[in-house]
Amino acid sequence: MSRILIIGSEGQLGSELSSFLSKNIEHDKIVLSDIRNNSSSDLTYQKLDALNYDEIKKTVLKYNISEIYHLVAILSAKGEQNPMKTWDLNMNSLFNILELAKNKFIKKVFWPSSISVFGETSPKNNTNQFSVMEPSTVYGISKLAGERWCEYYNQRYNTDIRSIRFPGIISSNTLPGGGTTDYAVEIFYSFLNNKDYKCFLNKETILPMIYIDDAINSIFNLMKENKKKLSIKSSYNISGFSINPSMIFEKLNKINESFKIIYEPDYRQKIADSWPNSINDEYAKRDWNWMAEFDLDRTIDIMIKRLKTKYND
Ligand code: SER
Numbered sequence: 210m211s212r213i214l215i216i217g218s219e220g221q222l223g224s225e226l227s228s229f230l231s232k233n234i235e236h237d238k239i240v241l242s243d244i245r246n247n248s249s250s251d252l253t254y255q256k257l258d259a260l261n262y263d264e265i266k267k268t269v270l271k272y273n274i275s276e277i278y279h280l281v282a283i284l285s286a287k288g289e290q291n292p293m294k295t296w297d298l299n300m301n302s303l304f305n306i307l308e309l310a311k312n313k314f315i316k317k318v319f320w321p322s323s324i325s326v327f328g329e330t331s332p333k334n335n336t337n338q339f340s341v342m343e344p345s346t347v348y349g350i351s352k353l354a355g356e357r358w359c360e361y362y363n364q365r366y367n368t369d370i371r372s373i374r375f376p377g378i379i380s381s382n383t384l385p386g387g388g389t390t391d392y393a394v395e396i397f398y399s400f401l402n403n404k405d406y407k408c409f410l411n412k413e414t415i416l417p418m419i420y421i422d423d424a425i426n427s428i429f430n431l432m433k434e435n436k437k438k439l440s441i442k443s444s445y446n447i448s449g450f451s452i453n454p455s456m457i458f459e460k461l462n463k464i465n466e467s468f469k470i471i472y473e474p475d476y477r478q479k480i481a482d483s484w485p486n487s488i489n490d491e492y493a494k495r496d497w498n499w500m501a502e503f504d505l506d507r508t509i510d511i512m513i514k515r516l517k518t519k520y521n522d
Contacts, residue, residue: 212237215241218248219383231252255272260298277315279302285323289476295348317370320370323375324336334485356444373445375419392408393452396454397512399468406470410453412455412458413453414453419447419449419450420507438496454472461509
């Protein structure tokens, strides 16, 4: 029996992907791993350092892994505090997985890229798959380089590495850590705790976002598509909805009028300003029928519902 391995299973994407997969495939086909000692999930868990090729290879052989979801990265804002560490982790952990694929230890890989591959010289609106890409953060540079390497391995070694450029992901399971789009998650915690929210971006900053269920579905659908249909060998643009902080605030304020927001932009403003407002995802739509289901209203409803359930558990 072959299994799938999630590396980075305790993070924002990993924790939601593992709970989604556990509802859709047999539990003994899933192996979770992260740098932490333990997992909050009941699934098989292995502590793993994504920078250690031998350790990952051992795990792959031990559990007969055929597919890896490699979700380890230092995000855009945190990355700026330690550029070299970010470059090292983001790139060398990816190379470990690419090499395992090239050496035929595994058959298929999913690796997330990001809208951070775009920069100030990219078109702002409806940003195309092949727009100018001059990222200004070390995270964005590592994602763009990673994309080029994924394509290189796919073309040169016929590997099957699949990837999506994620917008900001709004989710309730775990807090994202160190991203520029994190405000769109944090604001819900303040709202439910009856606290004012101090927003680190200004009210007009429009960024592309996606609700986690759409993000997880996109991964699942891309991974099950016939490889022949995938014309993009690097990473697919996808789009959910575009919002600025005041759009979320206005809607939350309608639910509870005493909720307040204070805008105190910091160094993350510059990062956000370098990213697109909206994304053109025609290739994902055409190649693997991508379609987002959640808009801002649905996202707000479900976030409040899920976070309330989480608090009451
Ligand atoms: N959510 C990420 C970040 O803000 C973007 O991919 O860093």
